[in-house]
Amino acid sequence: MKIRNIALFSGFLLLLQPFKQYAGVNIVKVREVQQELYRGNDAFLLCVPAKKQVFAGEPFTVNYKLLLSTSVKDAKVVSAPLFRGLSAEEINRPLNFKQEQFRGRNYRVKFLKQVVLTTDKPGKLILEPLTVLLNMELPPDPDDFFPVEKYQEYTLFSEPVQVNVLPLPNLKQSIAKAIGKFNINTSVEKSQVALGNSINYQINIAGRGNASNITPPDLDLPTQLEVYQPTITFDRKLTPKGPATNHLFKYKLVPNDTGNFVIPSLQFTYFDSEEGKYVTLSSAKHEIKVKGSKNSFSQAKTTLTNSIYQNTKNNTSLIIEGTTLYKRKIKFFGSFSFFIIILISFIFYGTAYAYSKYVQRIAANPLLQRKREAIKLAGYGLKSIKNDNSDVAYTQLSILILTYLSARLEMEKVISTTKEAKTMLLQRNIALPVVNQLQEVLSRCYEASYAQEARKDDIKQLCHKTEFILESIEKVTT
Amino acid sequence: MSLHNKKTYFFVLIVASFIPFAHAQGQESLYNKGVEELKRGSTKKAISIFEEIHAQGYESAELYNNLGTSYMQENKIGLAVLNYETAIILKTNNPQILENSTAVKNKVKKSSQNMQDDVITFFLKSLLFTFTIDEFAIVGINLLVFGLCLMTLYLRIKNFRIKQVGFGFLFISIFALTAACLQYYFRININRAVVIAPKLIVKNAPSFNAKTILTLNEGETVKLQDNFDGWYKVSWAKNKNGWVKESSLKKIILL
Numbered sequence: 001m002k003i004r005n006i007a008l009f010s011g012f013l014l015l016l017q018p019f020k021q022y023a024g025v026n027i028v029k030v031r032e033v034q035q036e037l038y039r040g041n042d043a044f045l046l047c048v049p050a051k052k053q054v055f056a057g058e059p060f061t062v063n064y065k066l067l068l069s070t071s072v073k074d075a076k077v078v079s080a081p082l083f084r085g086l087s088a089e090e091i092n093r094p095l096n097f098k099q100e101q102f103r104g105r106n107y108r109v110k111f112l113k114q115v116v117l118t119t120d121k122p123g124k125l126i127l128e129p130l131t132v133l134l135n136m137e138l139p140p141d142p143d144d145f146f147p148v149e150k151y152q153e154y155t156l157f158s159e160p161v162q163v164n165v166l167p168l169p170n171l172k173q174s175i176a177k178a179i180g181k182f183n184i185n186t187s188v189e190k191s192q193v194a195l196g197n198s199i200n201y202q203i204n205i206a207g208r209g210n211a212s213n214i215t216p217p218d219l220d221l222p223t224q225l226e227v228y229q230p231t232i233t234f235d236r237k238l239t240p241k242g243p244a245t246n247h248l249f250k251y252k253l254v255p256n257d258t259g260n261f262v263i264p265s266l267q268f269t270y271f272d273s274e275e276g277k278y279v280t281l282s283s284a285k286h287e288i289k290v291k292g293s294k295n296s297f298s299q300a301k302t303t304l305t306n307s308i309y310q311n312t313k314n315n316t317s318l319i320i321e322g323t324t325l326y327k328r329k330i331k332f333f334g335s336f337s338f339f340i341i342i343l344i345s346f347i348f349y350g351t352a353y354a355y356s357k358y359v360q361r362i363a364a365n366p367l368l369q370r371k372r373e374a375i376k377l378a379g380y381g382l383k384s385i386k387n388d389n390s391d392v393a394y395t396q397l398s399i400l401i402l403t404y405l406s407a408r409l410e411m412e413k414v415i416s417t418t419k420e421a422k423t424m425l426l427q428r429n430i431a432l433p434v435v436n437q438l439q440e441v442l443s444r445c446y447e448a449s450y451a452q453e454a455r456k457d458d459i460k461q462l463c464h465k466t467e468f469i470l471e472s473i474e475k476v477t478t
Numbered sequence: 479m480s481l482h483n484k485k486t487y488f489f490v491l492i493v494a495s496f497i498p499f500a501h502a503q504g505q506e507s508l509y510n511k512g513v514e515e516l517k518r519g520s521t522k523k524a525i526s527i528f529e530e531i532h533a534q535g536y537e538s539a540e541l542y543n544n545l546g547t548s549y550m551q552e553n554k555i556g557l558a559v560l561n562y563e564t565a566i567i568l569k570t571n572n573p574q575i576l577e578n579s580t581a582v583k584n585k586v587k588k589s590s591q592n593m594q595d596d597v598i599t600f601f602l603k604s605l606l607f608t609f610t611i612d613e614f615a616i617v618g619i620n621l622l623v624f625g626l627c628l629m630t631l632y633l634r635i636k637n638f639r640i641k642q643v644g645f646g647f648l649f650i651s652i653f654a655l656t657a658a659c660l661q662y663y664f665r666i667n668i669n670r671a672v673v674i675a676p677k678l679i680v681k682n683a684p685s686f687n688a689k690t691i692l693t694l695n696e697g698e699t700v701k702l703q704d705n706f707d708g709w710y711k712v713s714w715a716k717n718k719n720g721w722v723k724e725s726s727l728k729k730i731i732l733l
Contacts, residue, residue, distance in 0.1 A: 057687050087688045118687035210687060216676050232677050234693065318547040318578050321513050323540035325505045325531065326610045328733070333615035333658050341619050349626040356633040 038154035042070035043134060044102065045112075047127050047158040050242070055166050057179045058273040059118045059210050059242045061091070064130045064158060067100065067107035071137040073151050077112060081128040087118040091238050116238055118210060122167035131157040168271060169278070178270035180209010180242070186266060186283040195258050195292035203249040203283070205268060211245040220264055224257040224290070255290040262287050367410050374407030378470055386463045391449070393459050398445035401438070401466060408473065418442045425473070434472045441465050505536050516544060521551040537732075539569035543578060550582050555697035556674030558582050560728050563672060563699060567732060570604035586697035606661045614661065618654030621647045662733075669702040671710070671727040678727070680720035684709035691720045702729065 044067040054060045066075065093111040100109040112130060119125060138150040168179075182205055189200040205214055216230050233248040255261065263286040272279045332338055362368050381400040385393050405421050406414040409428060415421045418439055425435045441462055512527035525548045528541055546561035562579035569575060609617070625647030632641045673694045681688035684706045694700065694714060703719060704711035710727060713719040 059687075087683065087685065089689055120685050120687045230676065234677075236690070318543075318550070318581075319513055319516055320540040320543050320574060321510070323506065323509055323538040325509065325536040325538050325541065327612075328535050328537045330611050330662070330733070332612045332619075333662065338615060338619065342622065345623050345626045349630055352630040352633055 038156045043068050045156045045158045047161045049163050053164045055273050056120045056122045056168055057210055059116050062115050064113040066110045066112055067102050069107050072134055074135040076133045078131040078133050080130055089116045089238055119165055122165045125163045125165050127161040129157040129160055178211035179273055180207055182207030182270050184268045184281045184283045188286045192289045195290050198252050198254045201251040201253050206246040208242050208244050214247050216249050222261045224261055226254045227251055258290045260289050370407040374404045378404040382463050386460055394445045394448040398442055430476055438469045505531050521548045524548045539565040543575045556672055559697040560672040564730055568607050611658050611661050614654045614658035618651045621651035665732040668730050671702055671729040673698045674728045675726035678722055680722050684721040
């Protein structure tokens with residue numbers, strides 16, 4: 001017994017489960033059993049695997065059996081192994097007691113659990129314990145005047161048993177679809193057949209072991225024998241010796257010519273777990289004699305084919321003529337250009353919308369509109385006056401400055417005199433040098449418009465000065 | 479250019495921009511050849527032609543239907559069902575394809591239950607597969623651009639009719655783009671497969687040694703739930719699932 005799993009505490013047994021995982025097997029939940037552990041020789045609980053060494057994928061039976069030589073009133077399974085990570089199939093255990101010898105003594109044996117386990121992971125596999133609660137009869141007490149039957153509850157559990165799981169030898173692993181011990185038998189219904197009649201060819205693979213993955217074998221038949229889809233019968237029974245399987249593949253063969261034909265032998269490879277090697281079995285060959293005329297054949301073949309599917313020629317509704325084929329691969333959706341077009345469209349609309357809102361805001365406020373127009377007009381006006389050498393250019397410049405100032409300073413009336421302009425600018429905290437410069441420019445313009453000789457300043461210079469003044473005013477008033 | 483001419487030009491421009499990618503004329507003549515071979519009874523030739531068209535990246539519900547018919551004649555029920563199922567997804571309401579599919583499905587021995595779509599999914603699918611993803615995307619993008627242009631124009635010319643048409647374009651474009659997205663999502667998330675092996679053993683865990691739950695027959699359709707180490711977790715009825723080897727199944731792939 002592995003004492004590391006058990007702690008004896010104040011005369012009581014405390015089973016601490018699970019402590020660890022044994023080869024992928026989880027032991028049942030932590031459980032406290034408040035009964036005394038039985039240490040006598042009248043009862044044993046054994047975990048008996050059919051084999052201590054198995055191959056990966058090989059099914060093996062494990063029996064959990066209770067051996068008794070004394071009277072037991074009641075036996076309850078407290079915890080059963082879960083076999084996590086394994087394929088576990090329970091077998092219907094025998095209900096009756098059997099007699100068995102153990103360590104030189106006769107015991108009555110009761111099977112508590114019979115299970116077929118399969119694992120495909122090589123390594124060490126620990127079969128976890130099963131725990132039972134026994135209500136056992138105590139030996140008679142010599143002090144008792146009258147002999148009375150006394151019972152006491154004890155806990156009993158099986159020892160963990162280790163099973164070595166060996167990996168399958170390499171090579172034919174891919175073609176071997178079964179592990180265990182198998183036989184293959186093939187048979188034909190009759191060895192002589194008339195052309196046009198069908199014969200049944202039967203393959204039977206039976207044995208003991210793991211054979212759930214066997215698929216219908218590919219038949220290498222002569223071209224004169226047409227083969228149809230097989231009917232498959234699969235039977236599997238769990239026995240105490242492991243699973244017994246039986247595969248039956250029934251093929252319908254239709255000869256399309258007369259003569260003697262051979263159904264070649266069929267090969268079936270499996271892994272023999274008893275001998276530890278791959279075994280390839282060969283079935284018997286079968287010779288078939290086909291007699292008769294070709295006419296009878298074509299008639300029979302048509303009947304058979306029609307019985308399976310309708311003839312295409314007679315059932316053109318199955319075919320659809322004409323189609324429009326499309327490229328399956330997506331080219332445009334989700335591409336870079338797809339997203340770019342969406343993005344540009346929204347940016348374009350967003351900009352247009354923002355601009356229109358801005359225009360609307362300005363249109364709603366006449367003063368703002370005047371300001372905006374004043375800046376615009378001043379810009380255009382200065383550009384045209386610069387290149388104008390006519391007499392009216394000076395007058396135009398003075399009008400431009402005063403109009404700009406009226407709009408920019410949000411005056412209801414247009415400013416008409418230099419003095420008025422100066423006062424307004426000083427009120428708006430425009431620097432005195434700038435105001436003085438403006439006064440000077442306006443004076444020059446007036447002078448030049450009245451006196452020919454006063455046009456000593458080039459109009460371009462005056463325009464530059466005006467630009468500078470207007471920029472200074474813009475900076476302060478914005 | 480007169481006002482009438484301007485209108486005509488604008489209309490032609492819109493219609494021309496909606497013309498989707500040119501369809502495969504050469505492939506369609508090959509398709510017709512395949513149909514002729516199938517009618518003659520040369521199913522193997524027909525299969526190779528149809529498969530060639532498919533391998534070149536083209537598809538249509540009719541192509542899948544005829545492939546299904548060819549495979550049915552070749553007694554490959556699994557592949558026949560697979561192609562009919564694909565055809566039905568592309569054209570949910572084609573009575574001829576539905577009839578053919580039902581005919582082949584009736585020949586399949588059933589271990590599983592029919593997992594049919596509900597009415598809403600059926601309606602949605604038939605609407606979604608009216609056009610291809612790219613066609614929906616092109617129509618959607620064009621309408622979006624035109625719609626936004628009209629809305630921009632409306633900002634300048636306050637004409638209520640322009641606004642109405644612009645909104646209409648935008649609404650249809652959103653519908654078309656949503657349809658493209660949904661179809662894309664649906665195509666990449668098809669989780670159905672057809673059994674192509676004569677018998678398919680379903681295990682309770684992804685291992686050959688696991689317990690066998692059920693045996694499925696060729697041509698049965700299952701829902702794929704999970705994938706692990708060469709095994710598929712499949713469901714063949716409500717709350718019924720198990721593991722099968724992926725080589726015995728063929729997934730319905732639409733992208």
